[in-house]
Amino acid sequence: MSRAGVARGGGFFLLLLALPFFGLAHWVVNLLVFVLMFAIMASAWNLVGGFAGYPSLGHAAFFGIGAYSMALMFHGAALSSGYEPFVALPLIGLVGAVIGWPIAIISMRTRADVFAIVTITFLFMIQTLAFNVRSLTGGSQGLSLPVAPFPAASYERPFYLVLVAMLAVAMLLTFGAMRSKIGLSLVAVRADEDKARGIGVRVSGVKVLAFSVSVGLTAMVGGVWAYYETFIYPQFAVDPLITIAVVLMTFLGGRATLWGPVLGAVILEAGQQTLAYRLGGSQFYLIAYALVFLVIMLLLPRGILPTLEERIRLRRRARVANAPDTPGAARTADAGRVALAPGGRS
Amino acid sequence: MSALLGVDAVTKVFGGVRAVDGCSLEVAEGSVTALVGPNGSGKTTLFNIITGYLGADGGRVTFAGRDVTGRDPGRLYRDGLSRTFQQARVFPQLSVLENLVVAAGYGWTRLFTPRVGRADRERADELLDEFRLAPVADLLAAELSYGQRKLLEFAAVLMSSPRLVLLDEPTAGVNPVMIETMERHIRSRNAAGITFLIVEHDMTFVMRLCDPVIVLDAGRQIFSGRPDEVQNNPLVLDAYLGG
Ligand SMILES: Nc1ncnc2c1ncn2[C@@H]1O[C@H](COP(=O)(O)OP(=O)(O)OP(=O)(O)O)[C@@H](O)[C@H]1O
């Protein structure tokens, strides 16, 4: 990892860890909790939708699977410390990954466009199950979880800190993928899958791996969410809007980059929650989403970070090319090798 | 010399078109064999079948003495059968160096090793030097000229130490200097033991480089022999002129 990268990552997480101790208002910490949830989910989605170029529309199903797993595990249980559900999170991640594995094997035989349809079909299937398998999910009555016995003054803090840790995991996994042959293989898959397969790249393997890790993380976020809400209903636990939000965030910040999904989540979720808080909720944010999507499509088809990076790269190259005594511009391209590869095929 | 590659009565039908029609041919180990024929005679389709990109409707393909009909292209590649495409296919979002590394045919366990490790770097550096791509090693492949991309695609499939390389029109759309470079690389690699099967329309290139020459027409072999015999063969003349 470059020194600047370590500094950036370290600084970011120190700031995140310090934030709740500044005596922020409850609504602000609540907002941050949701920003973190979406930052984790967008980072997770990015592994599949960004790097591999397979735009999953089914991730909300795994959010729901995580939420219901958590609810089923702790429904009616008595908590002593309140940390028990957090300890169960790795198990919930595993449940998500294991369910995701066959889904990936089936749906990723197809091409990106068919994949989007297959995954959204899976989402509606899970939603139907959540509504109708009443013996398990309670149907539209929902399912309750025990309320965490945390002090009221800092109730959100444990949730917040657990989410910070999960974001660190998601970003480290992303970083690890980018710096290993997994990321190299995923970019090859996105660029030209047939060619990649033809030169011996483990195409199916990396796709299924990326998908399983991605939906496992998403399920974990669902688990934290269920515990945070203490009551879950099928229309919110398995909500296509979650998928849409996560996709938008990743597109806005920049697909196949480390920081893009996080940036997108901060902008969109903080914006939406602030609007909701100030304007008193309503469906206003849906219009905002539509607007943001239009803006992205028109102005930044590749997202904020890749666009910025491209500008910087071109400027640096122009500067070197103009400077005397530099033999050729080829050397200046090191910026291009930072694995923040430009946009995908979708 | 024994046959490294055998094609036996291979057929491929697209709708009503018999693109490859009971085609049989052999490529001898150590040779630089040319595969020529008029446009649409089925050369690329045959390449796709040999390399596993397309399933055949009939017939058999053997490689190194084993039946490999319908085998997965990635597995064939790792077993030593490489190819390039008529329209060069490289990964534009990867750097030139990474395009080489990704083509090394690494196994599962290597997935968890660095993107470009020291061993990868050393291996790729040899090819980068040989193909004079070292100065552009860190550029994205998207930034290369078309000729350089063809060269890169060729260099990349050598990363896996293949036994047989199939080149589909290596000189098409490439400037004369680059054509000479390509020729030199084929020769030196052939001297190092790699067998080539080359589809090419540039007949002077074929005459200089290839022996034997196989002529395909309407999906089947109509001639196989020394390059100097090709031009006077009545069947071949008929295929090109009568087409
Ligand atoms: N995927 C396909 N679907 C339908 N027809 C096809 C397909 N691929 C090839 N063909 C047809 O099969 C025949 C052989 O095509 P092929 O590309 O193999 O010829 P070729 O010898 O490589 O020609 P060229 O010299 O122009 O590259 C042509 O008539 C072509 O139109």
Ligand SMILES: [Mg+2]
């Ligand atoms: Mg062709």
